[in-house]
Amino acid sequence: MPTALIADDEPNLSAELASRLTRFWPELQIVAMPRDGVDALAQINERRPDFAFLDIRMPGIDGLKVAQLASEVRVVFVTAYDAHAVEAFEASAVDYLLKPVTDERLLRCIARLQRQGMSATDAGTVVSALQREAAPIRWLTVGIKDTTKLVSIDDVLFFQATDKYTEAVTSEHRHLIRTPLKELLLRLDGERFAQVHRGVIVSYAAIDRIERDLLGRMRIHLIGHDAVLPVSRAYAGLFKQM
Structure with a gap:
């Protein structure tokens, strides 16, 4: 059974993402929902989840640093801003989701995770799309x-x-x-x-x-x-x- 961790300092947002992941991917088990980067890194090291959904801006250690230090887990960044997309893929991120995440976009992410990875071409396409189409904040x-x-x-x-x-x-x-x-x-x-x-x-x-x-x-x-x-x-x- 695949496992995942969700790290976001806004617990309501973590709970909402967990609910949607469970609905779209029933086999996925959410093993932890830490609220800062330090706890996220500790939980990743302890629980060894297959995937980590990380906010970038978190107290303690930001999501980019967590991804660099936890190289064994496959990371999806979930953030309100597209400015770190290139850095995220340089840190070997599997995907990069912009808040608010639509159901269609989340489903595409799940399909990508189930395919076991993202090619360099896929990453370049996502970065280009983010830079071109990122919607203004509502x-x-x-x-x-x-x-x-x-x-x-x-x-x-x-x-x-x-x-x-x-x-x-x-x-x-x-x-x-x-x-x-x-x-x-x-x-x-x-x-x-x-x-x-x-x-x-x-x-x-x-x-x-x-x-x-x-x-x-x-x-x-x-x-x-x-x-x-x-x-x-x-x-x-x-x-x-x-």
Whole structure:
């Protein structure tokens, strides 16, 4: 009987993937669902699963490092971002799934696992498809302890980088996510969001007005929110006609 481990720091997402894998591949036994990279590596070494479904961004050790250290297991990365696809296949990943994973895509992954591997041609095709077709983010998963909350991208007014995290700011809340701003920008719809500062991405729809002070510095005022966002010189051209 084939066995698998699912590692994701969002337990609800792990449980949902486990349920779908069980439904589509009844013979597959899920032996562990660790929530950080250190535990994932320990569980892989202890339980020796055939497959490991790994999130890339996890506390402790990221999924790429786990894959490098656990060379005996066949790895499928399950992540919200396509930026690490090339690195993943260099780490001998069998497949790379972008969240949210559709049933059709998961079934193709299962078929690939059952065929015992991916050729170099297959890997190149997947990377090309990810780079060409990766859909813009529609929702964010934010976690508080054991609770996972989905935040619609439509509700986000702006993203702001902090020391270790990125804040996704809505009209009522500030949510912390671990995705760096530069990676987030790759998965946002460029017609709806714009980077206006090294540490700020704003929703066009949230902008009320742009004001320029006596020194020529531009500031964005938002609709229904008291935050005032800086616009650096490098991005001032976005609002040249405004």
